[in-house]
Structures are given as C-alpha cells and as structure tokens.
Amino acid sequence: IHLERELRQALALKQWQLYYQPQVNVDGKTTGVEALLRWQHPERGLVSPGEFIPLLESTGLISEVGEWVLEKACYQLARWAQYPEFCHLTVSVNISPLQFQDADFVTRIKAIFERTKAPLQRLKLEVTESLFVEARDNARDKMLELKALGVRFSLDDFGTGYSSLMYLTQLPLDQLKIDQSFVQRVLTSSANAAIVESTIVLAESLGLDVIAEGVETQAQKAWLLEHGCHAYQGDLSGRPVPVDALEEQLVSVQ
Ligand code: G
Ligand code: G
Ligand code: MN
Ligand code: NA
Numbered sequence: 001i002h003l004e005r006e007l008r009q010a011l012a013l014k015q016w017q018l019y020y021q022p023q024v025n026v027d028g029k030t031t032g033v034e035a036l037l038r039w040q041h042p043e044r045g046l047v048s049p050g051e052f053i054p055l056l057e058s059t060g061l062i063s064e065v066g067e068w069v070l071e072k073a074c075y076q077l078a079r080w081a082q083y084p085e086f087c088h089l090t091v092s093v094n095i096s097p098l099q100f101q102d103a104d105f106v107t108r109i110k111a112i113f114e115r116t117k118a119p120l121q122r123l124k125l126e127v128t129e130s131l132f133v134e135a136r137d138n139a140r141d142k143m144l145e146l147k148a149l150g151v152r153f154s155l156d157d158f159g160t161g162y163s164s165l166m167y168l169t170q171l172p173l174d175q176l177k178i179d180q181s182f183v184q185r186v187l188t189s190s191a192n193a194a195i196v197e198s199t200i201v202l203a204e205s206l207g208l209d210v211i212a213e214g215v216e217t218q219a220q221k222a223w224l225l226e227h228g229c230h231a232y233q234g235d236l237s238g239r240p241v242p243v244d245a246l247e248e249q250l251v252s253v254q
Helices: 002-013 049-058 062-080 097-101 105-116 130-134 136-147 166-170 190-205 218-226 243-253
Strands: 016-025 030-041 045-047 090-094 123-127 152-158 175-178 209-213 231-233
Touching: 002 030, 002 049, 016 062, 016 090, 016 243, 030 049, 030 062, 045 049, 049 062, 062 090, 062 097, 062 105, 062 123, 090 152, 097 105, 097 130, 097 136, 105 136, 136 152, 175 190, 190 209, 190 218
Parallel strands: 030 090, 090 123, 123 152, 152 175, 175 209, 209 231
Antiparallel strands: 016 030, 016 231, 030 045
C-alpha cells in the first residue's frame, strides 16, 4: 500500500530523527534519556512510531530502521562521553522483538559498537515481554553475550503483555519499566495502585532497578516516591525533544 511505499522511501531518504526523553531521579536531575524514533514526513510532518512501527515490523523493514536507531543512539552516547556535562547520561534504545530475533542480531550490533566506540555500560536496551514468548533460550543467550560487553537490559511496558513472572527469574534483566497505563491511574484506581506497588517491591526483591514511565503530575511522582520508586520519565520532567533542545535544557537547569 501507499504507506509501505512511503516507508521504503523514508528509508532511502533518511527521513528519520531521534528524539530524546529525559529520565530523572528524585532531585529532578536527568540521569539518562530514552531515544524515541520519529518520522519527518515531507507533507504530514512529524509522525509518531505508534503509526508506523507495526508496518515496519510486518514488512521486515524494522531491522534496518532499528539498526539506524541504535547506531545513531550509540554515536550520541560516544559524543556525550566527551563532555563533562553530558558524560554521565545513559541512553535507552527500544528494540523490536523481530529485530532481536534476527539470527545475526548480536553480530550486527557488535559492529555498531565498534564503529561508534560507544561506552556500552551506559547503553540500555529496552525489550518487551513478547520477545520471550517466542524464543526464550535464544533470547537469554543473546542477552548474556551483550551483557558481557556491559550493555544493560530493561523490560519495557512491564505488565501489559503476555507475561510470565518466570521470565523475571530466567532472564538477565537490569531494570523494569512500569508501563504508563498503570502509572497514570495510581491515584484514581486502587487496583492500579496495588499493581504498581507490587511491581516496585518485586523489582527491589529481585535486585532490579525500576523506573516509572508516563509520569505527568507532581502528585503521581509523589505517590511513586512514597512507594519506593526513585526514577521517573514522562511529561512532568520533559517530553521527547531533538538532541539540541535536550542539551540546552540540560545545561540551563544545571
Ligand atoms: O514516542 P512514542 O510515544 O510515539 O512511541 C510510541 C511507541 O513506539 C512506543 O511503544 C515506543 O516503545 C515505540 N518506539 C519508539 N521508538 C522506537 C524505536 O526506535 N524502535 C522501536 N522498535 N520502537 C520504538
Ligand atoms: O513503549 P515506550 O515506553 O517506549 O513508549 C514511550 C512513549 O510514551 C513515547 O512515545 C512517549 O512519547 C510517550 N510518553 C512519554 N511520556 C509520556 C507521558 O507522560 N504521557 C503520555 N501520555 N505519553 C508519554
Ligand atoms: Mn520504551
Ligand atoms: Na513503555
């Protein structure tokens, strides 16, 4: 269809951009960022990945775009390493399950690491539960190979997929991301509050970091802090922005 043709064109013309959303601690200090893909469409303007990631996945184009994202993010990480005001930042990159399942995924991303010389101990790969339903053993081996290089893994959208808590014991994860759908209802739904509270305790018991995403209000943040969550991402501390805007924000607050 039309959109598919446009996506192939976008790939050829490099109409992609990376936006970055701050991840902050209790003091409001930015400790890292999540890289988020945007499509700068010539007529439609900035298109959000919710609208085109599924199509990239069904057409198999996701691997190529995913590599572009990772390379760009690693290059940024390497560049930030040279500046005292940015060198502490971690960068989180979303990895599609389909991209992760490529037989040569590890080889290809190792090549990116070598090209960019990124400090891998500050790289986090965000994976989702759906990854493990298909290829659990294989996924574990790939993760271990990458972890040996210093890369960390974050489980995105936690609690929304077809999850089994067994993955948490079997996979070498470092962080849980509490999905925004739960976070946004902590103050209005006691069931949601219970889920978020349990997730924070679970993460802590398993020795995993935990971050809440989609934090929009001061009251949500206060609730999370009170329940033991010390890392936040969301509109409250900053929407996703291009790299220049991010850097300006970071130097102006510090
Ligand atoms: O940034 P936004 O809220 O529009 O993102 C919508 C969805 O697209 C989110 O679920 C996010 O995880 C996903 N997404 C954003 N950037 C990337 C990317 O680079 N790769 C993959 N696979 N997914 C992404
Ligand atoms: O699935 P993933 O966690 O990668 O998705 C992150 C998406 O959530 C991004 O598209 C980002 O634009 C969006 N997002 C980030 N913070 C907020 C927020 O506070 N509120 C809402 N509604 N969306 C957010
Ligand atoms: Mn994510
Ligand atoms: Na998420």
